[in-house]
Amino acid sequence: MIYIGSHVSFDKKDQLLKSTKEAISYGANTFMFYTGAPQNTIRSSINNQKTLEAIDLMKENQIVLDKVIVHAPYIINLANRDNLDFGIRFLIEELERCEQLGISMIVLHPGSHVGKGVEEGIKNIIHGLNEVFLKNQGNVKILLETMAGKGSEIGKNFSELKQIMDGVIDNQRLGICMDTCHLNDAGYNMADFDSVLKDFDSILGIEKLNCIHINDSKNERSSHKDRHENLGYGTVGFESLLKIIYHPLLKEIPKILETPYINREKPPYKKEIEMIKNKEFEKNWKDSIEKEALENVE
Numbered sequence: 001m002i003y004i005g006s007h008v009s010f011d012k013k014d015q016l017l018k019s020t021k022e023a024i025s026y027g028a029n030t031f032m033f034y035t036g037a038p039q040n041t042i043r044s045s046i047n048n049q050k051t052l053e054a055i056d057l058m059k060e061n062q063i064v065l066d067k068v069i070v071h072a073p074y075i076i077n078l079a080n081r082d083n084l085d086f087g088i089r090f091l092i093e094e095l096e097r098c099e100q101l102g103i104s105m106i107v108l109h110p111g112s113h114v115g116k117g118v119e120e121g122i123k124n125i126i127h128g129l130n131e132v133f134l135k136n137q138g139n140v141k142i143l144l145e146t147m148a149g150k151g152s153e154i155g156k157n158f159s160e161l162k163q164i165m166d167g168v169i170d171n172q173r174l175g176i177c178m179d180t181c182h183l184n185d186a187g188y189n190m191a192d193f194d195s196v197l198k199d200f201d202s203i204l205g206i207e208k209l210n211c212i213h214i215n216d217s218k219n220e221r222s223s224h225k226d227r228h229e230n231l232g233y234g235t236v237g238f239e240s241l242l243k244i245i246y247h248p249l250l251k252e253i254p255k256i257l258e259t260p261y262i263n264r265e266k267p268p269y270k271k272e273i274e275m276i277k278n279k280e281f282e283k284n285w286k287d288s289i290e291k292e293a294l295e296n297v298e
């Protein structure tokens with residue numbers, strides 16, 4: 001048994017019920033969503049009736065609420081002092097929304113230091129997270145995501161994430177979300193994932209790994225680009241990703257696809273999840289989805 005799903009949408013009206021239905025349509029048993037548009041702060045209040053309906057539907061479809069993930073919006077940048085107060089406030093609101101939805105984990109990009117240097121950035125992130133945990137005494141975990149190192153992103157290696165962990169007082173409320181595209185772009189060799197995991201374990205401890213984003217990458221290792229690719233079409237490759245998904249030490253960890261839509265309009269997730277379950281790559285699978293889309297237009 002593995003926990004596999006994808007990014008899905010969440011809307012104002014049907015909220016978690018909409019996300020759940022979308023995940024079911026892909027054959028997923030977990031999923032991840034933003035509580036609103038990731039690039040703005042407009043959020044509607046949580047509709048408890050829709051949440052209850054969603055949880056019932058999850059139970060009927062073997063989706064485990066404990067494995068469902070929220071992704072914090074990327075306008076939160078705790079590494080930048082100028083945006084820190086806003087980030088703290090908004091992150092606290094996100095934690096409250098998670099609590100109301102029954103979600104136990106939220107993924108957060110550590111932040112970008114925007115020219116002020118890694119040390120200053122990490123200091124701000126630690127300060128921000130300490131404030132957030134001080135003002136929110138709930139038990140939703142914040143998962144720091146491993147980043148590609150694009151621009152001035154912090155979290156491009158395990159030791160930067162470890163420095164954040166060490167500075168946060170309530171760090172039992174912190175975990176890590178690996179992103180396979182970001183790790184590749186940051187310079188990790190995904191073809192030798194056992195070594196990557198060993199490195200992770202010696203620096204952070206394997207128990208800190210709580211979620212994995214499964215993405216192929218459009219770019220070479222160490223490119224620091226962060227452009228996701230569909231499974232089997234990138235530089236990481238289907239076999240390496242499959243090994244990570246079925247890794248015996250990572251069975252309980254939810255795996256979430258964030259691969260691009262085909263021609264920007266058709267979600268690839270049903271097919272990608274099917275191939276993962278079959279443990280077999282279908283050559284040119286994107287072509288068949290493209291063809292299907294064309295036929296629907298005609």
Ligand code: FE
Pocket residue numbers: 071107109145
């Ligand atoms: Fe992310």
Ligand code: FE
Pocket residue numbers: 145179213258
């Ligand atoms: Fe990601």
Ligand code: ZN
Pocket residue numbers: 179181182226227228
């Ligand atoms: Zn990314």
